[in-house]
Amino acid sequence: MRICYVIIIIGLLCCGLAQASGWQAVKSEHFVVYYKEDKNFAGETLRQAEKYYNKIASDLGYSRYDKFWQWENRVKIYIYPTREDFVESTGIERQWANGMANYEKKEIISYKWSKGFTESLLPHELTHLIFRDFVGFTGKIPLWLDEGVAQWEEKARGHAIKIVKNLIKDGNYIPVRRLMAMDVRHEDNYELARNFYAQATTLVGYLIEEYGGIKFSLFCRQLRDGKSVDEALSFVYANSIRSVDELEKKWLKYYGGG
Ligand SMILES: [Zn+2]
Structure with missing residues (x-):
């Protein structure tokens, strides 16, 4: 990868x-x-x-x-x-x-x-x-989102999904809140960096596949305009995801089947 x-x-x-x-x-x-x-x-x-x-x-x-x-x-x-x-x-x-x-x-x-x-x-x-x-350049776009989108467009998604399914199965995934605060650019641990990318890819993939590109664009714009991830989620996905913790639960179910 x-x-x-x-x-x-x-x-x-x-x-x-x-x-x-x-x-x-x-x-x-x-x-x-x-x-x-x-x-x-x-x-x-x-x-x-x-x-x-x-x-x-x-x-x-x-x-x-x-x-x-x-x-x-x-x-x-x-x-x-x-x-x-x-x-x-x-x-x-x-x-x-x-x-x-x-x-x-x-x-x-x-x-x-x-x-x-x-x-x-x-x-x-x-x-x-x-x-x-x-x-734009002024908004605070978190790294996981930036990298997740790029990786999703790269056809690496099949490989990422495979990694994530194994991580979930073994309970080794990075908690989503922690992932969202990570700066992988300074990460020397290859495996941790690999897991970061795979999880970020599938988080973006989950949001796009399950709720569509238009909502996803809206979500990105909320972050750009200064909302926190929790606020942006509950603003855009109010009927289904109202916080990072709810996103983690749904993401685990989507890729882990549990
Ligand atoms: Zn990148």
Whole structure:
């Protein structure tokens, strides 16, 4: 399971990247892909990015904003040839970090690792960017929600569901209130980080599958506007979920059958 590393403010790095030499570019309506070698891979990345863009925006109900990423607002995707190049240039050394998104600069930075890049990292980081465009930068969006949405769009959901079913069966899951306060970006315990991602994914999945995307968008907007998770839940899902504890009970039943 891939775990992403998100950096919200990396101004210095980005200036450095933009001025670095040796980049070539291919462009489409919403994206510019920068690459140092393998034009075919860059072209395929561009094609996939446009495909994901349409799907994610429509899944999350943000299609009406579909002009906001054009021309000078296009998202930039930097693809380093190897992981060593990526690590050397970004300074990110964590074992499981294969890429990152800069929300404010609308940039995705990674390296060429074929299938994992196009099937997993690209949709994951694109979801972060679309989600941020929607909820903005000022609101307090909890990490579990940010990561849960990104992971849900990444087709990692089948794997996450399997992990969660086992965690529930063995009583090893992270209590949901604790999960919601965790900052997994500083977590060195791989298994705990993996469980965090799997649980976050299925919490988002449960809310979307059971109550629909429109309510889910409304829930995210409540958080953005400053409500606590308890308040946002009881505002949007008043007839079924009025607190984090009730959410945990329903989530346990949904995936654990108990
Ligand atoms: Zn992420």
